[in-house]
Amino acid sequence: VAQALSPSDAPRYIALMDLDKFNPVNSLHGHEIGDATLQEVAERLKLEAQASGTVARLGGDEFAVLLDETANAVQAERAAQRLVHEIAQPFFFGEKAVFIGASVGLVALRYGDDITEVMRRADKAMGVAKAEGRGRFSWYDADQDRQAMDRETIAADLRDAIAHDQVAPWFQPIVEIDANHVSGVEILARWFHPERGSIPPGVFIEIAEDSGQIGTLGLSVLRQACVQAKDWARPLTLSFNVSGVQFKDPNLVPSIRMVLEGTGFPPERLIVEVTESSVIDDFGEARAKLEELKALGVAIALDDFGTGYSSLTALQNLPFDRLKIDRSFVTNIAKRAECQKIVSGIVSLAQGLHLEVTAEGIETVEDLAYVSYLQCQRGQGFLFEKAVPGDQVGELLDGAWQDLPTVPVSLAKVVGT
Numbered sequence: 001v002a003q004a005l006s007p008s009d010a011p012r013y014i015a016l017m018d019l020d021k022f023n024p025v026n027s028l029h030g031h032e033i034g035d036a037t038l039q040e041v042a043e044r045l046k047l048e049a050q051a052s053g054t055v056a057r058l059g060g061d062e063f064a065v066l067l068d069e070t071a072n073a074v075q076a077e078r079a080a081q082r083l084v085h086e087i088a089q090p091f092f093f094g095e096k097a098v099f100i101g102a103s104v105g106l107v108a109l110r111y112g113d114d115i116t117e118v119m120r121r122a123d124k125a126m127g128v129a130k131a132e133g134r135g136r137f138s139w140y141d142a143d144q145d146r147q148a149m150d151r152e153t154i155a156a157d158l159r160d161a162i163a164h165d166q167v168a169p170w171f172q173p174i175v176e177i178d179a180n181h182v183s184g185v186e187i188l189a190r191w192f193h194p195e196r197g198s199i200p201p202g203v204f205i206e207i208a209e210d211s212g213q214i215g216t217l218g219l220s221v222l223r224q225a226c227v228q229a230k231d232w233a234r235p236l237t238l239s240f241n242v243s244g245v246q247f248k249d250p251n252l253v254p255s256i257r258m259v260l261e262g263t264g265f266p267p268e269r270l271i272v273e274v275t276e277s278s279v280i281d282d283f284g285e286a287r288a289k290l291e292e293l294k295a296l297g298v299a300i301a302l303d304d305f306g307t308g309y310s311s312l313t314a315l316q317n318l319p320f321d322r323l324k325i326d327r328s329f330v331t332n333i334a335k336r337a338e339c340q341k342i343v344s345g346i347v348s349l350a351q352g353l354h355l356e357v358t359a360e361g362i363e364t365v366e367d368l369a370y371v372s373y374l375q376c377q378r379g380q381g382f383l384f385e386k387a388v389p390g391d392q393v394g395e396l397l398d399g400a401w402q403d404l405p406t407v408p409v410s411l412a413k414v415v416g417t
């Protein structure tokens with residue numbers, strides 16, 4: 001197409017589309033439904049393309065639409081939005097409804113452009129759409145390449161920081177709501193970069209994953225945490241986050257075992273937190289890995305529940321001990337009827353499956369009162385404490401944590417009965 005353009009022609013636009021949440025469709029519903037979904041996606045795209053351009057399947061779950069020569073940038077955006085919208089609608093197969101979504105990268109194609117470079121840019125833009133939360137489109141712009149360079153420098157700095165134990169464990173208390181005491185802490189990694197200041201885990205965890213450092217990072221943080229926890233006055237549990245990429249690493253279980261043996265930290269006080277997205281695309285493999293972890297003596301928690309697939313199949317088939325309700329449902333729950341229903345539903349589900357429930361993101365006494373009313377056993381959140389460095393854990397255990405915020409006697413006020 002680039003060759004067919006002449007210097008005076010207006011640019012053409014390409015929308016590159018990748019399906020979100022498509023992989024789990026096969027494992028949850030079977031390959032037949034997976035294939036049928038892809039066909040239906042193609043049908044919807046063809047319909048859309050009749051109005052706006054030419055569609056091509058690039059393989060797997062990737063499609064490209066070359067928009068008509070009449071399309072300007074604004075129309076290209078509208079077309080991208082329509083694509084995203086179309087794919088977000090459920091796909092029905094008999095009794096089954098399949099929900100997927102799409103992320104779209106938009107690029108301009110000008111006279112003389114190298115098509116490989118243009119597709120690379122489209123891919124970059126699509127990556128940005130995914131990183132911004134999926135189910136949306138993003139334009140390519142040169143800043144995205146600059147940011148990528150920035151990420152490379154951060155990745156290099158991170159390597160150095162991990163080697164020098166500068167990525168450190170901080171600890172956020174997990175509270176037994178009824179007994180009103182701290183029974184454990186969650187390890188949250190913190191990185192203070194000498195020039196850039198503190199870099200949030202939301203940023204560096206992903207960089208660590210992309211640059212193959214998440215395994216080393218996790219172990220360094222876990223080892224430091226186990227060493228520090230041995231000095232604490234009470235035998236608190238340690239909750240350790242394992243990200244998706246980390247979970248798939250064949251070295252995960254052996255290296256956790258090594259840390260436990262090396263530091264002498266009792267396995268029964270370790271809880272490994274995994275997210276649903278790590279286990280959803282292959283239950284068989286996930287179960288084997290979780291069983292191996294349990295054989296070490298550690299417990300397993302399903303983190304951020306409610307934000308992902310919220311799959312009943314996953315809950316029933318995998319050996320979880322605990323379930324953590326994502327904070328987006330908990331913070332301000334007393335005023336949010338939808339969240340009340342969701343949390344109450346999750347709790348009864350968990351009770352049926354003998355899972356213990358932790359509510360994340362408790363920020364106010366009202367939040368605490370409400371989740372207590374809904375029978376969540378444990379809570380975590382800024383109301384109790386943010387993450388603190390290890391040397392403050394002992395202090396807090398002696399002092400402030402003795403006077404934890406308690407559920408107000410008059411629950412009725414909060415619950416509104």
Ligand code: C2E
Nearest residue numbers: 187188189201202205221241242243361362363380381382
């Ligand atoms: P997460 O495992 O769900 O951890 C809880 C996050 O919620 C933490 O954010 C915590 O500071 C925040 N939080 C706790 N209570 C409240 C509250 O009341 N209100 C609000 N608004 N936020 C609250 P943080 O430390 O920024 O960590 C973000 C995520 O990064 C974690 O989510 C976890 O998935 C990941 N992460 C952190 N440390 C590690 C690590 O060592 N390894 C791995 N793989 N992931 C980590």
Ligand code: MG
Nearest residue numbers: 186241273303
């Ligand atoms: Mg967690």
Ligand code: MG
Nearest residue numbers: 303304324360
């Ligand atoms: Mg969480």
